[in-house]
Amino acid sequence: METKNHSTSTSGFILLGLSSNPHLQRPLFAVFLAMYLVTVVGNVLIILAIHSDSRLHTPMYFFLSNLSFMDICFTTVIVPKMLVNLLSETKAISYVGCLVQMYFFMALANTDSYLLASMAVDRLVAICYPLHYDVAMNPRRCLFLLLGSCTISHLHALFRVLLMSRLSFCASHVIKHFFCDTQPVLKLSCSDTSSSQIVVMTETLAVIVTPFLGILFSYLRIIIAVLRIPSAAGKWKAFSTCGSHLTVVALFYGSVIYVYFRPLSMYSVVKDRVATVMYTVVTPMLNPFIYSLRNKDMKRGLRKLRERIYS
Numbered sequence: 001m002e003t004k005n006h007s008t009s010t011s012g013f014i015l016l017g018l019s020s021n022p023h024l025q026r027p028l029f030a031v032f033l034a035m036y037l038v039t040v041v042g043n044v045l046i047i048l049a050i051h052s053d054s055r056l057h058t059p060m061y062f063f064l065s066n067l068s069f070m071d072i073c074f075t076t077v078i079v080p081k082m083l084v085n086l087l088s089e090t091k092a093i094s095y096v097g098c099l100v101q102m103y104f105f106m107a108l109a110n111t112d113s114y115l116l117a118s119m120a121v122d123r124l125v126a127i128c129y130p131l132h133y134d135v136a137m138n139p140r141r142c143l144f145l146l147l148g149s150c151t152i153s154h155l156h157a158l159f160r161v162l163l164m165s166r167l168s169f170c171a172s173h174v175i176k177h178f179f180c181d182t183q184p185v186l187k188l189s190c191s192d193t194s195s196s197q198i199v200v201m202t203e204t205l206a207v208i209v210t211p212f213l214g215i216l217f218s219y220l221r222i223i224i225a226v227l228r229i230p231s232a233a234g235k236w237k238a239f240s241t242c243g244s245h246l247t248v249v250a251l252f253y254g255s256v257i258y259v260y261f262r263p264l265s266m267y268s269v270v271k272d273r274v275a276t277v278m279y280t281v282v283t284p285m286l287n288p289f290i291y292s293l294r295n296k297d298m299k300r301g302l303r304k305l306r307e308r309i310y311s
Contacts, residue, residue, distance in 0.1 A: 004234075006208065006266065012094040013188075014174045015085055018273060029086040035285050038078040042288030043068035049301035052308060056301050059137040060126070061117045064291060071284035074108040076100060078179045078280055085178075098180040099161050105179065107150075107157035109256075110207050110281075114149030117211035119245050121145075128225045128236050156207045163199060168193045177273065179280075183259070188298035203258055212253055214296055219246070244291045248283065255279040 018028055046068040050056045081101065090251060093101070123134045143164040159184065167189040177184040186193050219242070226238045256280035292298040 011173060012092055013098050013169075013180070014187075015082075015091050015178060015180070016174055016176045017082065017085055017091060017178045018277075020108065025086045030082055032079060032086070032281065035281055036075060036083070039075050039281070039285040040072055042285065043072050045294065045302065045305065046288045046291065049298065049305045052305050053301040056297060059122050059142050060119065061297075062139075062142050063115055063122060063146075067115045067119070068287065070108055070111050070115065071287055072257055074105070074112060075281060075284050077104045082160045082178045084304055093148070093180065098175075098185070099165060101212065102180045102182070102185070103157045105157075105181070106160055107154045110153035110156055110251065111149050113208055113211045113256075114153060115146070116144055116146045116245070117214040117218075118142075118149065118248075120215040123242050124218040124221055126241070127222050138308075151282065152207070156203060163196060167193065167196065169270075177276070181276065201261075208256060208260065212257075215253075240294075244294060247290050248287055251283045251286065252279050255283075276311055284290060 017025075019025075044309075047065045050061045050065040078101070081093065085093075122137055126133050129136060164182070164185060168191045169188050170190040172188060173174045175184050175188065186196065187198070189196075222238075222242065226235050229235045229238060258275045259272050259279075292302060
């Protein structure tokens with residue numbers, strides 16, 4: 001077993017990418033480069049707009065600015081390497097590089113998940129307990145939620161990587177994916193992965209389902225509270241503050257649940273690649289548009305930022 005692990009640590013892995021068709025490499029490079037640039041620029045603008053407008057210095061926008069920052073880091077862990085491989089003939093990634101990419105991917109993705117849950121709690125307090133909002137969502141508590149999200153996510157990522165580092169890889173080293181994700185790497189191992197699959201599924205349930213259930217519970221309480229509002233205008237005003245967040249939650253969790261909450265035997269290369277692109281590239285790219293197009297406060301903040309830039 002030690003010899004097999006040693007050979008993996010020195011020949012590394014081959015990332016097959018989105019397609020093995022040589023004629024699609026450059027078009028895919030152009031598409032994903034454009035998407036990556038839009039993601040970075042869009043999320044940087046969200047961060048700058050929030051920090052430049054004092055009226056956006058509220059808990060909701062505190063979490064949104066951190067979500068935008070995590071999205072930039074999240075896509076940067078995956079997309080630049082994918083772009084390099086699209087123009088490269090080897091498409092190689094070292095064994096250590098694979099584990100490092102896996103670590104930061106999981107840490108940042110899980111932080112995104114917890115931040116979305118924190119934003120749901122913020123909406124719950126704002127709608128259901130408006131008189132207690134300033135006390136309940138004070139800056140210290142918001143910072144605690146952020147640091148807690150990061151700590152839990154990084155501990156989970158560390159545990160997962162340590163688990164994966166104990167596996168042996170003695171046959172094919174070709175990962176049928178565009179980055180080092182858990183399921184395609186597990187498929188390559190010649191070790192007995194049954195116990196690893198159980199552990200991975202269990203702790204994934206704990207880390208992903210817990211914030212998701214928190215979001216569901218928060219919105220159930222919000223719906224009950226909003227339905228008690230007598231006027232239609234009041235109901236619409238309350239729900240309108242949640243629309244952008246619900247859209248992002250649906251995009252993120254829909255694809256995450258599809259990819260990760262199935263047995264390894266049901267893993268499908270093509271379908272999982274498409275679903276993974278949704279939450280690793282498409283959702284971070286769309287977030288700035290979702291949160292700004294229907295949000296008057298964000299539109300005002302972006303206008304003020306533009307005026308400062310051109311003044």
